[in-house]
Amino acid sequence: xxxxxxxxxxxxxxxxxxxxxxxxxxxxxxxxxxxxxxxxxxxxxxxxxxxxxxxxxxxxxxxxxxxxxxxxxxxxxxxxxxxxxxxxxxxxxxxxxxxxxxxxxxxxxxxxxxxxxxxxxxxxxxxxxxxxxxxxxxxxxxxxxxxxxxxxxxxxxxxxxxxxxxxxxxxxxxxxxxxxxxxxxxxxxxxxxxxxxxxxxxxxxxxxxxxxxxxxxxxxxxxxxxxxxxxxxxxxxxxxxxxxxxxxxxxxxxxxxxxxxxxxxxxxxxxxxxxxxxxxxxxxxxxxxxxxxxxxxxxxxxxxxxxxxxxxxxxxxxxxxxxxxxxxxxxxxxxxxxxxxxxxxxxxxxxxxxxxxxxxxxxxxxxxxxxxxxxxxxxxxxxxxxxxxxxxxxxxxxxxxxxxxxxxxxxxxxxxxxxxxxxxxxxxxxxxxxxxxxxxxxxxxxxxxxxxxxxxxxxxxxxxxxxxxxxxxxxxxxxxxxxxxxxxxxx
Amino acid sequence: xxxxxxxxxxxxxxxxxxxxxxxxxxxxxxxxxxxxxxxxxxxxxxxxxxxxxxxxxxxxxxxxxxxxxxxxxxxxxxxxxxxxxxxxxxxxxxxxxxxxxxxxxxxxxxxxxxxxxxxxxxxxxxxxxxxxxxxxxxxxxxxxxxxxxxxxxxxxxxxxxxxxxxxxxxxxxxxxxxxxxxxxxxxxxxxxxxxxxxxxxxxxxxxxxxxxxxxxxxxxxxxxxxxxxxxxxxxxxxxxxxxxxxxxxxxxxxxxxxxxxxxxxxxxxxxxxxxxxxxxxxxxxxxxxxxxxxxxxxxxxxxxxxxxxxxxxxx
Numbered sequence: 001x002x003x004x005x006x007x008x009x010x011x012x013x014x015x016x017x018x019x020x021x022x023x024x025x026x027x028x029x030x031x032x033x034x035x036x037x038x039x040x041x042x043x044x045x046x047x048x049x050x051x052x053x054x055x056x057x058x059x060x061x062x063x064x065x066x067x068x069x070x071x072x073x074x075x076x077x078x079x080x081x082x083x084x085x086x087x088x089x090x091x092x093x094x095x096x097x098x099x100x101x102x103x104x105x106x107x108x109x110x111x112x113x114x115x116x117x118x119x120x121x122x123x124x125x126x127x128x129x130x131x132x133x134x135x136x137x138x139x140x141x142x143x144x145x146x147x148x149x150x151x152x153x154x155x156x157x158x159x160x161x162x163x164x165x166x167x168x169x170x171x172x173x174x175x176x177x178x179x180x181x182x183x184x185x186x187x188x189x190x191x192x193x194x195x196x197x198x199x200x201x202x203x204x205x206x207x208x209x210x211x212x213x214x215x216x217x218x219x220x221x222x223x224x225x226x227x228x229x230x231x232x233x234x235x236x237x238x239x240x241x242x243x244x245x246x247x248x249x250x251x252x253x254x255x256x257x258x259x260x261x262x263x264x265x266x267x268x269x270x271x272x273x274x275x276x277x278x279x280x281x282x283x284x285x286x287x288x289x290x291x292x293x294x295x296x297x298x299x300x301x302x303x304x305x306x307x308x309x310x311x312x313x314x315x316x317x318x319x320x321x322x323x324x325x326x327x328x329x330x331x332x333x334x335x336x337x338x339x340x341x342x343x344x345x346x347x348x349x350x351x352x353x354x355x356x357x358x359x360x361x362x363x364x365x366x367x368x369x370x371x372x373x374x375x376x377x378x379x380x381x382x383x384x385x386x387x388x389x390x391x392x393x394x395x396x397x398x399x400x401x402x403x404x405x406x407x408x409x410x411x412x413x414x415x416x417x418x419x420x421x422x423x424x425x426x427x428x429x430x431x432x433x434x435x436x437x438x439x440x441x442x443x444x445x446x447x448x449x450x451x452x453x454x455x456x457x458x459x460x461x462x463x464x465x466x467x468x469x470x471x472x473x474x475x476x477x478x479x480x481x482x483x484x485x486x487x488x489x490x491x
Numbered sequence: 492x493x494x495x496x497x498x499x500x501x502x503x504x505x506x507x508x509x510x511x512x513x514x515x516x517x518x519x520x521x522x523x524x525x526x527x528x529x530x531x532x533x534x535x536x537x538x539x540x541x542x543x544x545x546x547x548x549x550x551x552x553x554x555x556x557x558x559x560x561x562x563x564x565x566x567x568x569x570x571x572x573x574x575x576x577x578x579x580x581x582x583x584x585x586x587x588x589x590x591x592x593x594x595x596x597x598x599x600x601x602x603x604x605x606x607x608x609x610x611x612x613x614x615x616x617x618x619x620x621x622x623x624x625x626x627x628x629x630x631x632x633x634x635x636x637x638x639x640x641x642x643x644x645x646x647x648x649x650x651x652x653x654x655x656x657x658x659x660x661x662x663x664x665x666x667x668x669x670x671x672x673x674x675x676x677x678x679x680x681x682x683x684x685x686x687x688x689x690x691x692x693x694x695x696x697x698x699x700x701x702x703x704x705x706x707x708x709x710x711x712x713x714x715x716x717x718x719x720x721x722x723x724x725x726x727x728x729x730x731x732x733x734x735x736x737x738x739x740x741x742x743x744x745x746x747x748x749x750x751x752x753x754x755x756x757x758x759x760x761x762x763x764x765x766x767x768x769x770x771x772x773x774x775x776x777x778x779x780x781x782x783x784x785x786x787x788x789x790x791x792x793x794x795x796x797x798x799x800x801x802x803x804x805x806x
Contacts, residue, residue: 005764012757019750019798026746054745163743172740220617227620249620250738261740405740412736419729426722430763 001073007066014062018053021045025052067160074153081146088129089138092438095453100464102471103451103486107479110135110441110448116477117439117452120470126437136440145458148428155421162418166411171197177212178268178285178401182235184209185258185406194405208256209235213244215402217265219300219343228262230402247404257408264403266290267304267325269350272394281312281391285399288323300341301333307367309359313390316359318367322351325398348398353377354388433458437470450478497555498615504548505569509604511541512576512597519594523703531590538576538593545573556615561631562622564795568607572600575639578716583643587712589704592647599646606792626734633727634752638791640720641759644713645784648777651709655774658706710773714766717780721759728752747798751790758783 022030031051035042049056095101106113111134118137121128126139173190177183185205187195211233218226229248233241234255245253252261268285275281288304304323310316324330326342327349333340357372380386385394437454452471456463492500515538522530549569553560560566579596583589618627703709731752736742743749762779765771 001764001768005761008757009761012754015745015750015754018745019747019754019794023745026744224617225620226617227623250624250626250734252737252740259740261738263740407740409741412742415742416733419732423722423726423729426725430718430722 003069004066004073007062007069010062011059011066014053014059017050018059021050021053023052023054025055063160067157070153071157074150074157077146078150078154081143081150084146085143089127089140089436091129091131091136091138092440092453095438095440095451098438098453099455099460100467101451101453102467103449104471104475104478104480105444106441106448106450106475108448110443110450113441113448113450113474113478114439117450117474120473120477121437124470135442136438139437139439140435141437142432142434142457144428145432145434146429148425148430148432151425152422152429153425155418155425158421159415159418162411162414164411166409166415168198168200170407170409170411171195171201172405172407172409174263175210175404175406176287176401177210177404178287179212179214179399181285181401182209182211184235185256190406191403206256206258207237208258209237209239210260210404211235211241212402215265215400217343217400219341228265228402230262230404232260232404247402257410259407259409261405261407262402263405266401266403267323268399268401269306269321269323269348269395270397270399271308271321272396273308273310273388274392274394275313276390282308282310283396285401286321287401288321297339298341300343301329301339308393309362309364309367310388310391311359311362315356317388317391318355318359318369318372319388319393320353320355320367320369323398324349324351345398347382348395349379349381350395351377351379352386352393356389433463435463435466437467439474448478450474450480494555494557494615497551501548501551501555501615504544504551505604505608508541508545508548508572509601509608511537511544512572512601512604515541516594516597516601519591519597523591523594526702531593534593535580535584535590538580538597542573542576542580545569545576549573552615556617558618559628560615561635562618562627563613563616564611564792565607565613567631567635568603568611571635571639571642572604572607574636575600575603575643578639578643582716583712589708589712591703592650592712595646595650596643599642603642610792610796621738624734624738626730626737630727630730630734633723633730637720637723637727638787640716641724641755641783641787644716644720645780645787647709647713647716648780648784650703651706651713652774652777652781654703654709655706655777710777713777713780717759717762717783721756721763724752724756724759728756747794748790751786751794755783755786755790758786 022034024031034051035046045051049058053059092098106116108116114130114134114137118128118130121137121139124141126141127143128137128139130137173195175183175189176191183189185208187197187205213231213233215231216227216229218228220226227248229246231244231246232253233244234253236242236256242255245255247253247260247262249262252259254260267288269288270283270285272280273282286306286308288306290299290302290304293299293302304325306321306323308319308321310318324342325345325348326340327347329340329342329346353374354376355367355369355372356375357369359368360371361368375389378386380393380395382395382398385392387393433456435454435456437452440451440453441448442451443449452467452474454463454467454470456466515534518530518534518537522528522534549560549566552566552569556562561570575596579593583592583596704712731749732742735744735749758779762776762783765776765779
């Protein structure tokens with residue numbers, strides 16, 4: 001037990017470190033800043049895994065050792081409990097040394113007095129065994145304490161298994177969809193920065209699809225968000241619509257073994273580009289992102305940015321875009337000098353900058369303009385068209401996009417069950433007290449001399465009352481006069 | 492009444508409660524110092540009045556916000572204070588018949604409320620969507636009740652350590668008396684050790700005077716509070732995990748608040764184990780409980796004040 005406790009304490013200590021230092025899975029940007037600000041310590045912490053304490057090899061090692069020592073402790077205890085449950089309560093010859101002792105003279109003979117005591121104790125749910133000679137009995141109660149304690153501890157083993165299986169064979173990732181777009185569950189379709197397959201996750205993705213019909217965000221006048229709701233059609237791997245659901249904060253949707261959560265949102269303007277002959281060469285909602293707001297400025301007041309790459313044109317062209325979804329708020333910001341939050345679409349417009357030159361980075365993640373030259377800039381309103389070199393660009397429509405967190409974790413049910421068992425075991429493990437009672441009788445001229453003794457291992461003060469009431473009940477049933485009872489209490 | 496009036500009333504009642512608790516604390520310490528029973532009555536009466544104001548403040552706050560009033564740190568602290576006072580009055584004054592510990596418990600309550608007004612006061616605003624779940628009621632209720640129980644347990648542990656030290660000193664003084672006081676007249680009656688006044692640690696129900704209960708009684712009382720608070724803490728953390736699974740797509744993510752609730756859980760689990768281990772009962776276990784108190788403080792306040800995370804709803 002001591003080893004397990006020390007290891008548990010070590011785990012807690014490691015957690016302190018993990019909560020004081022920024023952690024890569026939770027806040028990579030803060031880790032990066034720490035590494036810049038404190039290069040020497042940063043280097044040490046980085047090498048020892050202090051920036052990912054909960055994913056480090058040594059945290060896993062302590063956890064494994066903890067559970068090994070826990071199991072090594074639980075197995076013999078469980079065996080002993082099973083043995084104790086099978087065995088009858090032991091008998092005692094000598095009751096005088098016990099903490100609580102009482103005696104009285106019964107009106108009945110000894111055998112009847114023992115039988116009376118047996119039924120009193122049985123009614124109080126004691127386990128009772130009458131001695132072989134019939135001159136006494138042994139009784140005990142409170143085996144639930146040890147059973148509860150063992151259940152509590154075994155439940156943690158189950159919990160760990162649930163965590164390992166669930167995380168190991170599952171995955172999490174984020175899907176970004178503009179309104180009207182369809183997304184399919186496949187490794188390549190997750191945002192690579194957020195995609196985390198489990199260590200043993202091999203069976204591939206379901207291929208199930210999600211089509212975002214609409215996204216609604218509601219804000220109160222104070223700027224406090226009210227709710228975020230993605231209305232989605234769920235598609236089976238063949239692309240047939242299975243059902244329509246609303247994914248909202250605190251209300252995830254389950255589908256094909258996946259859990260789908262509302263995670264984020266943003267603006268996705270639809271931008272249509274036509275070549276010189278009027279043929280559409282690109283028409284799609286573009287996912288716009290936001291820079292982090294400076295101190296004291298609402299994040300909602302920040303403009304949104306994105307870009308369009310046109311590799312088909314000769315020379316190649318890229319357009320950088322900056323979206324202001326609410327021009328009234330924008331104008332008010334200019335008037336008051338205070339940045340105003342923009343939460344609804346009102347005459348949106350985009351500032352654009354046109355770049356010409358080789359597109360060196362084909363990805364959709366970033367735009368590299370180092371080898372390009374700026375050729376034009378301007379402003380385009382909704383449903384307006386502007387000229388690009390050799391093409392036209394139309395701000396066709398402003399849509400929203402939704403970021404959905406998708407995860408598969410089949411261990412959640414096991415973990416929940418284990419957590420419930422932890423609680424179920426904890427209450428008897430803490431509050432039930434083990435107590436033992438013995439009765440011995442010896443025949444006297446006036447009747448049977450009955451001696452009752454007992455003690456409790458926990459809650460000793462309460463046992464005093466219980467013991468008294470047991471003695472009273474036995475004495476009353478055995479017909480002993482009240483003044484003939486004597487209660488002796490030793491410590 | 493308008494929302495604003497209700498909010499103002501709630502704030503006024505909060506101040507009334509705070510000052511009532513301060514007065515109750517002073518009266519309780521006066522009882523301890525001068526051992527005059529009226530002080531105890533005054534202390535209890537004012538504390539009950541303060542509790543009434545405290546509950547009134549919580550109710551009007553809930554009416555002003557149009558939701559259960561535990562949605563941010565200010566509101567948690569107010570509820571925590573009320574629960575701690577209820578817990579003390581019921582379990583210690585009424586059931587255990589001990590009336591000398593009020594000052595210490597009220598000090599803890601006053602600290603909680605002062606922290607709330609100085610660092611966490613916000614108007615009765617609407618909730619963020621992530622907080623808008625029925626699990627909020629269950630998780631937060633469990634966390635606040637267990638925090639108040641564990642908090643009282645730690646306060647009593649602190650008193651226990653002081654009292655235990657005193658008793659040990661007296662014991663040492665008794666043993667150092669030379670020659671042994673076999674024949675009467677050798678001991679100055681006023682300097683007679685306190686130990687003789689309350690020799691039986693198993694008789695807590697008779698403690699009514701303006702003295703601290705014996706160390707053994709304090710120890711057991713502190714244990715009861717912690718043993719009562721611990722399963723509720725466990726339950727609260729589990730409910731938090733269930734809620735996190737719905738709101739954040741994972742039941743456990745080592746967010747600072749989660750991490751510290753785990754650390755606090757481990758420390759109090761260690762305390763309960765220590766209580767059951769020979770050689771660790773008494774003072775050593777008490778020291779673990781005090782480490783738990785520090786961890787409880789960090790979990791409850793420091794995480795919100797200084798460590799950024801998903802639970803930073805307070806500021």
